[in-house]
Every structure is written in C-alpha cells, then in structure tokens.
Amino acid sequence: MTIIPSNAVCPRCFSKNLYRFGKDKEGFQKYQCKRCKRQFAPDNPPSNSRARHQRKYPDCPICSKATFLHHDHTYYSNFRCCDKKCNHSFHVPKLIDVEPPSSELEPQSFSFKGMRHSLHTVLCALNYYFCGNSTTRKISHILYMVHQIKISHVTISKWIKRFAPVFKKIAADKLLGINLCDSDEWHFDETYIKISGKDYYLWLAIDSETRLVLDFHLSPNRDSSAAHSLLSNCRKKFGQPRSAIISDRYYAYQQPASLFFPQAKHVRVEDFGDVVNNNVIEAFNGQFKAWYKPKRGFNSYESANRLIATYIFFYNFIRPHLSLNGLTPAQVAGAKCSEREQLFWFLVA
Numbered sequence: 001m002t003i004i005p006s007n008a009v010c011p012r013c014f015s016k017n018l019y020r021f022g023k024d025k026e027g028f029q030k031y032q033c034k035r036c037k038r039q040f041a042p043d044n045p046p047s048n049s050r051a052r053h054q055r056k057y058p059d060c061p062i063c064s065k066a067t068f069l070h071h072d073h074t075y076y077s078n079f080r081c082c083d084k085k086c087n088h089s090f091h092v093p094k095l096i097d098v099e100p101p102s103s104e105l106e107p108q109s110f111s112f113k114g115m116r117h118s119l120h121t122v123l124c125a126l127n128y129y130f131c132g133n134s135t136t137r138k139i140s141h142i143l144y145m146v147h148q149i150k151i152s153h154v155t156i157s158k159w160i161k162r163f164a165p166v167f168k169k170i171a172a173d174k175l176l177g178i179n180l181c182d183s184d185e186w187h188f189d190e191t192y193i194k195i196s197g198k199d200y201y202l203w204l205a206i207d208s209e210t211r212l213v214l215d216f217h218l219s220p221n222r223d224s225s226a227a228h229s230l231l232s233n234c235r236k237k238f239g240q241p242r243s244a245i246i247s248d249r250y251y252a253y254q255q256p257a258s259l260f261f262p263q264a265k266h267v268r269v270e271d272f273g274d275v276v277n278n279n280v281i282e283a284f285n286g287q288f289k290a291w292y293k294p295k296r297g298f299n300s301y302e303s304a305n306r307l308i309a310t311y312i313f314f315y316n317f318i319r320p321h322l323s324l325n326g327l328t329p330a331q332v333a334g335a336k337c338s339e340r341e342q343l344f345w346f347l348v349a
Contacts (some may be wrong), residue, residue, distance in 0.1 A: 004031070005042075005083075012038045023082050026065030028057055029280070063090045074225040076255050091255050098232040099225075101203075101217035102305050104311075105168050109116070113318045121149060125156050126163065130314040133291045136160075166305035167313040174335040184243040186264075187281040188230070188253060190222065192286070194297035195304050202288075202308065203230045206281045211285065211321060212329035213312045214238055218305050224252040231256040240264050246278055287315075 004018050010033035021032040021039055028044040057067045060081040069339075070089060071078040075098060081088045115122070121143070128139045136153035143149045185208040192199050201222045214234050219226035231253075244265040248251040257266040267269040269278045291311060298304035317335075320326045 010036065010038050011040055012036050016322070023066070023068060025082070027057060027068055027082055042340070058092060060086060060088055061090060061274055064155055073223075073255075075228045076096055076224070076259075081172040081314045091258075093255070093259055094242065098228050101215060101229040102167075102219070103216050103309060105165050105309060106235060116147070117151065121147070121151075122159050122163070125151070126310075127314075127318070129156070129160060130311050131290070131319050133294060135294055147348050153227075160310065161303060161306050165311045167310050169337070171313050172317065174330060175333070177336070178334045179209070180207055180212070180214070180333065181239040181242060183207050183241050185209075185276075186214065186241045186245045187233070187278055188227075188245060188247040189278055189281040189285065190226075190230075190250075191285045193218075193292060193304065195301055196299060197297070200270050200301070200304070201226065203227065204281060205230055205234050206284055207241075207333070208280050210329050210333040211284075211324060216308060216312060218301070218308065222250075222252070224255060228256045231260045235260040244276075246276060248278060284315075 004016070004020075006016075008018055008031055009016055010018065010031075013033060013036045014223070015033050015035045017034045017170060018031045019034065020225055021030040024030050024041045024044060026041075026044055028041040030041045032039045039185045039271075048086060050183060056064055057069060057079055059065065060067050060079075060083070063083055063086045065077040066082045068082055069077060070080040073094065074094075076091045078089060078091055097258055124147070125139050125143065129136065130132050134142070136156045139156055140151055140153040143151055151158050160188045165220065187206050187208060188204070190201050190203045192201050194200070198220070201219050203217040203219065203226050205216070205232060206212065215230060215237070217230040217233075218224055219229075240261045241264050244267050245257055245261050246267045247257070249268045249270060253268075254266070257264075267276050269276065288311070298307065320328055
C-alpha cells in the first residue's frame, strides 16, 4: 500500500484523496487528485525561487534531464533518468574512503620467548600444514613417527596462528619493489568457505603472468563493498594492469573496475570456453579448496583470516610451480632475496 504524506493536499479542492503520479521534469514526486484530477508536485519550489533551478540529484549525462535515486550503495549511488524514453542508468561514486580488506592484518609483536622447540621443527610443521594439505593431528603423528618429536596438535595450531603476522610482514616487504604494471591481465573471483557453520566469501585477485596472488578479502557478504575493498587495495599496492582485468558476470565488479582501473578494459567472462577466460584463478580456487576441505571449515573469522593469509604466503613464496619451471610466483614477479634468505626459504621448503 502506497503511503501519501499528510502534508500533501490538492491546491485546487484541498482534498487529501490522492495517489502518486510519477515525477516532474525537475525530479520531484507528483500527485494527482482523485476528485478534480489536478496534478501537482508539493516539494517543487515556486518558479520565481532560485532553488527551483537547483536539482537534488545530478543531471542525466545523455539528455540532461532530471534523475532520481534508483539504488544507494555504500561507495556509490545509482541514478536513473526520469524520462522514460531515455531511461539511462549511471553510477556516481561517493567521496568516502574505502575500508581496507581483511588481508591487512594488524601489526603485532613477535618473539620466540616460551617456545620449547627449534625453529626448524616449527617450519617443518608449517610446511606440512600449508603445502602438504594435512591436518594438525596428522602433522603431530608424522613428527612423532619421522622425527621422534612428540608435539600436541593444539601446539601446532598455535604456531600456525602465531606466525601469520610474521609472514605477512615478510611478504609486504618483498612485494614492495616489484612492478606488475607490465602484466597484461589481472583476474578477480570469489568463492565461499564455512566459518562456524556459516557461509563466508573469499574474494581473490591473481596476476595471469606470474600466478602471484595479489590480495584477498574475507567477507560475510557478497556485495559491491567487498569488491571495492579488494580492488582498491590492489590498485594502491600494484597499480593497474596494462591490458585488462577479468572477472565473472557478477555486477559487484563493474563500478570498482571502472573507478580504480579506468585505463584497463573490464572483461566479464560468460563461459569457461571463451577465448578470454578466468581459468587461472579458478585453478587457484581448486588448489585452495583441496587444502581447505580436510580442515572441515574454520572456527572463527580471525582464525580463518590468519590461516588464509599464511596459505597465500606459502603459495607465493615457498611452493614451486610446475607451470613456472619450478619457480615460485614471487621469484617470477621479481621479488629479490639475499643468499641468506634463499637458504631460509630452502629450509622451509
């Protein structure tokens, strides 16, 4: 049922028996009296008023007529032309800061104080967990059978969460000087995971040439706000690709793609058999699901965010890729490491 405002009164017969009658040329709501058929717009100022020529919303870029607010999103507004013949729809970004993605972990202090086992044992356990697709209980069993080291699976779980900010800091320092603007395409996609029995969405960005995972964002919602956070942080850290950005046909990528990557073409993939496809990031999703499914979900949002950040670190820096001739994506991207650091990576791998 349409509710008519109480202050809307017919100026001819003073009747309140009205119904909505579209919008006028200035974009104000019109009403028509059911008794005398008079049409009027009570919110439209008089013709001799200066405010009459100041429209509430921006003009239509096609016909320059008035518009109305069609949808209001967090970071942009969707307007539509009042002229039904034009009916043009366009987006206007809001001048507000975009929230950073969940991958930007808060800095925390770290020390080896209180750790009874050597760094080599810790790195072996982490390597089994993130590269071997094993659970903490299986890792505890393997360490006892192979290395004769008795460690609880709870301790291994604490190591995984404790070292996440350290690996995040190392990755940020190594990726600071690389240049991915020469890459032709960046791929964006999202997949869902389970956290405490509820569906959450993992937004991912990957470079097609180096297979480097640029960034990720873990969100409870599948909307444009999450897409804005991911694409904004990718633009801030790596610039923009030379040719195009590729995504599926989900509408949430349209506005942030045109806003943060104006010089790159936005390709929306319809089918896996298209000439330009999103198979690169779909392959990564398959590897991630193979690692994620034995865990049977995550217990909390914070724990899931830390584990995903560490998994992406191992994917970018530790595990070699056959498609990259045995190199890691970070090495192909140009991340520089000293001889001592290379020995450290060899120890982890």
